[in-house]
Amino acid sequence: xxxxxxxxxxxxxxxxxxxxxxxxxxxxxxxxERDTLLTGxxxxxxxxxxxxxxxxxxxxxxxxLYVTRLPKxxxxxxxxxxxxxxxxxxxxxxxxxxxYKRGVGGKLRVDANGRITEFEELYNTxxxxxxDELKKRGRYIFGEMVKRGNVDELVQMKMxxxxxxxxxxxxxxxxxxxxxxxxxxxx
Numbered sequence: 001x002x003x004x005x006x007x008x009x010x011x012x013x014x015x016x017x018x019x020x021x022x023x024x025x026x027x028x029x030x031x032x033e034r035d036t037l038l039t040g041x042x043x044x045x046x047x048x049x050x051x052x053x054x055x056x057x058x059x060x061x062x063x064x065l066y067v068t069r070l071p072k073x074x075x076x077x078x079x080x081x082x083x084x085x086x087x088x089x090x091x092x093x094x095x096x097x098x099x100y101k102r103g104v105g106g107k108l109r110v111d112a113n114g115r116i117t118e119f120e121e122l123y124n125t126x127x128x129x130x131x132d133e134l135k136k137r138g139r140y141i142f143g144e145m146v147k148r149g150n151v152d153e154l155v156q157m158k159m160x161x162x163x164x165x166x167x168x169x170x171x172x173x174x175x176x177x178x179x180x181x182x183x184x185x186x187x
Contacts, residue, residue: 023142025078025088033114035070040116041090042066042073044175045104054176076103076135077142084109085149089142091134094127102127102162103138105145121170121177123151126162 019026025034048057049065056062077089086108094100103125109118123141128134137160145151155161163177164170171178 023077023079025075028078028080034075036114037110037116038070038073038075038090039063039067041075041088041108041119042069044116044119045090045092045121046073054174077139079142079146081146086110087142087146089138091131091138099129100127101129101131101134103134103141105138105142105151107145107149119175120172121175123155123161124163124177125160126158 021027025037029037043058043063043066046066046069048054049062052059052062052065072093074091075088076091077087079087081087087105088108089103089105091101091103094102103123104121105123105125106119106121108116108120111117122145125134125138125141128137141151141154141157141160144154151161155164158165166182167180168177169180170176
C-alpha cells in the first residue's frame with residue numbers, strides 16, 4: 001500500500017510541475033522530452049556539424065555533436081495548435097561573439113515518438129546584445145505567428161525580423177536559408 005501511495009504522489013507531483021502557461025514548453029514536455037525536442041531543433045537551425053553536410057546533418061550519427069550545443073540554446077516560447085502544428089521561438093547564439101543572441105521562430109510537427117517530421121523556420125530576429133529586448137521582440141512576432149500561422153504580413157518590421165527579406169528565404173526542402181533568385185542574378 002505504501003508503494004502505491006508513493007507512486008500516486010510522485011505522479012501528482014509530476015503533473016503539478018507542468019506549467020499552466022500554454023506558451024511554455026514546460027506545459028507540453030518534461031525535462032527529458034524538452035532536451036530531445038531542443039536537440040532536434042538545433043539540428044535544423046545550428047551550423048552543420050563537423051563531418052556532416054546539409055543533406056545528412058539530421059542522421060542519428062551526428063546527434064551527439066548537436067547535443068553538445070544545447071547549453072547555448074533555449075526554447076523561450078512554444079505552443080501546440082489544435083491542428084497539431086507546434087510553434088516555437090528559440091534563442092540561439094548570434095554568431096561568433098558570445099555577447100550577441102538571435103531569436104528563431106517557426107513551426108514543426110512531431111510523430112508519436114516525439115521525433116520532428118516537418119520543420120520550417122519562419123523568421124530570424126536581428127542579433128542583439130540586449131537579451132530582454134530580444135525576448136520582447138521575438139515574443140511579439142511569436143504571438144502573431146501563432147495567430148496567423150505565418151509572419152508574411154510582418155517581414156517589413158526590420159527591427160523585429162531580419163530574415164526572410166529580399167535577399168534570404170527559407171528553403172523548406174533543404175531546411176536552410178538561401179539567397180533569393182534576385183540576389184543570385186537569376187531574374
